[in-house]
Amino acid sequence: MTDPADLAHAVLLRVAEFVRTLPVDRIAALADGTAKLAVVDRARPAARSAAAPASAGVDADRVRTDLAAIGDRAAGTRYLADLKLTVVKLRALARELGIAVPSKAKKADIEHDILQWTVGRRLDSAAVSRPPALRS
Template sequence: MSNPADLAHAVLLRVAEFVRALPADQLAALADGTAKLAVVDRTRTRTAARPAATTAAGVDADRVRADLAAIGDRAAGARYLADLKLTVAKLRALAKELGIAVPGKARKADIEADIVQWTVGRRLDSAAISRPSEARS
């Protein structure tokens, strides 16, 4: 399938399947522009020699890392983690796989917030800090 029109059609069908399965709140966020869809090249996030591994967290940490890297705001990152419906123990395991230290007595919401901060928030903060200031007249 090398015809660009055929490729575009195939991509649009896959996007439609994906969007159809989203919960109403995520659809609303896409519609009002507070969320966006992103292209994640999965070949960059895992090598061919290492298949997707389900960790102690019960999810593929590499996939979660890539998905969170593609998310453009903290609220969407928090919704993404909430949608995974992980227990506190699984969130702790995921944080460990992602290289994020969480306090021993951290609650579920705290762990989710730490994961979002270290995967989405730091990138957004860095982008905001490195953005040149507006020229003053």
């Protein structure tokens, strides 16, 4: 098939099949222009992986809520360890939580940053704002 009209027809049929499988909110976003379809060359997987950052694989809102309820850094450290996240997934979790981590940070550094910005800052703030002990 070398006729441009035939190629265009075949492509439109494949796009229609794909769009039909999308959730309604995604179709609405395409219709109103807030989302777009992209052509991804399968011959270049590196370009595709760079465009789509990894997911943490856990619910970041749940992690944020759980860490907010934890009363000390040691318990927070155990909580993060129990998630058994790889460095890539920890980076993704930090990104989803809005926490910047250095590009060369190791696993322990990323865990420390996540804990500092969730549990640690709250504990530090509580300690600073605590009234001084009364002297007898």
